[in-house]
Amino acid sequence: MSTPQSGKMKKDESFLGKLGGTLVRKKKSKEVSDLHEEGRNAVNSPLQPSSVSLLPEDTLLVSLSECITMSLSTEENAERSMLDPLSRNSPRFKELQRVLIDWINNELEEDRIIVKDLEEDLYDGQVLQKLFEKLSGQKLNVAEVTQSEIGQKQKLQKVLEAVNEFLRPHGWTIEWSVDSIHTKNLVTIISLLVALVMHFQAPIRLPEQVSVQVVVVKKREGILQTSHVTKELTTSTEIMTGRFERDAFDTLLDHAPDKLNIVKKSLITFVNKHLNKLNLEVTELESQFADGVYLVLLMGLLEDYFIPLYNFFLTPEIFEQKIHNVSFAFELMQDGGLRKPKAQPEDVVNLNLKSTLRVLYNLFTNYKNVE
Template identity: 60%
Template structure:
């Protein structure tokens, strides 16, 4: 059915003239609202031209609305082609499965790392599970301001656990996580997985192209940065050479029990003198107290109580204790342990056994 014809305007010619005049005035910017619209359109067009320029063979196809930036503002996102990378997809899948396994008791299910982690709720529960420490943050936050405040607290704790000081160049921030920047979220999760010896195999050498767009003097410019998310690791995400303990764990669990029994006898020979006893190597050295006292007994001196925490209350105090014990070992002439203090605190049994075995090798004849 044809639509009824509209009556012709008696001012048809004048209307065309007005159109021309409006375009002219828009162009020179004397009409405030239309000028603003025009500026946005021009900025969007500049962004599209900069990104689609034929001079760049890797130019990504990105929506211009992603780049409505303020002056001197910078924004980044993963190049769309990189999102199809098999290794990146595998890494995301492994991390999602790991988080869901850790948080199964909370009945929290993560499906999308950038959409589900930005407000700090999942990260809070994950850190609490990994460290065994309760964070003093509200359980539910609705407003953007409250979400960022919670996220700030959660990330500050994560940075401490990861050994990052205030001046350390972290690859994530409150703004980048809350704005759902995938690369920042992946860097954080990979760091946590490695720190806590997650029982997963991280896909190696995952590299993604990141498009970074900057607005300066009203002009958008962009660059593409190759961002390394993972490198080459062993099965638990740490570079190291295999040793006898790897072989025991993998191929001779019966002999491993014999080694553990021998080490228990060795440490108790010293600790029994001060009425302490070890029954479980897997857990009783993780806070650094027995390790510190053991060093004092082996070297024949009293360790001043003000040098360590006799009853450590949190992760940081436990790390301090183990690091202090490591210092005592080095003072006694032993090489610096290959394990990190955090490894012992995180109940990494191989690391604990390696440290104790080094002590056994040097002090086995001490009465």
């Protein structure tokens, strides 16, 4: 997570006077080379759409030609599929790939593994092995490095068997295979990654409602037939993260609003007990914590340290700045030994009452005896 520069913040002098000292925290930075990625794609993916020399309709013909060529030597009723180039260039589809790549790189940072391209970097099973081992805590008995196609497929087979054994009992539909992954089918690779993100409840936010068009070529009675199929890769965030499951706060909101008010008053009393030390006071939980400022300050008070102003936006004005503040507060919670909040930073910023209550109740449970 990037750290805002102090020059980008508007300083509130009267507010600054209420804060006394600083605590140095480590800054995190991340560098991505777009030039390297473009160069690699240009060399390794000559059949991918080119914004300079090919129009979308031309690229579709190239893709269909490749798909048909693959099918000419196949048996009767054999089927091949390929991502429609228009879908490949979709901004939402590209955003989904970016989020997944960032997630993998974050998970495998300690292994010094850097993924640039999902098709080129995941097809041989090496990255998938490391990712699954990290997520599941299991160690797979497979060869570390395999160069031959046979060796790669054998390794990929064992990795996918382990993944499927993990996912199938929980109702997941297995939409991937050794052949589809090894032939760099981007749709099936992403389907597998999305399933892993959802099953292991990864702390990321996937773009919602991402669908793509897949060109399907089937050989029937010696004739090649083509069709387009819509493939849904992501649904709503609520469904993907499993936050549709009801809990005590859902019950309070739906059936016991009087008790909900009691809970809110208790939480307000708790947070004000500490924020009053800075001459601050909360009256509305969902709105006053939405920009993350009070959450950050509250964590500093509960853990008895002051937080440098350059670590967060004191007067956030845009959505991204508020997200940064809430995410930073979540990091402070984890540094204090608390589990990562189930709520997403976006939920708190978007004034989701249940998410804010869950975060604050977690603080209350852990710090209710702190003076």
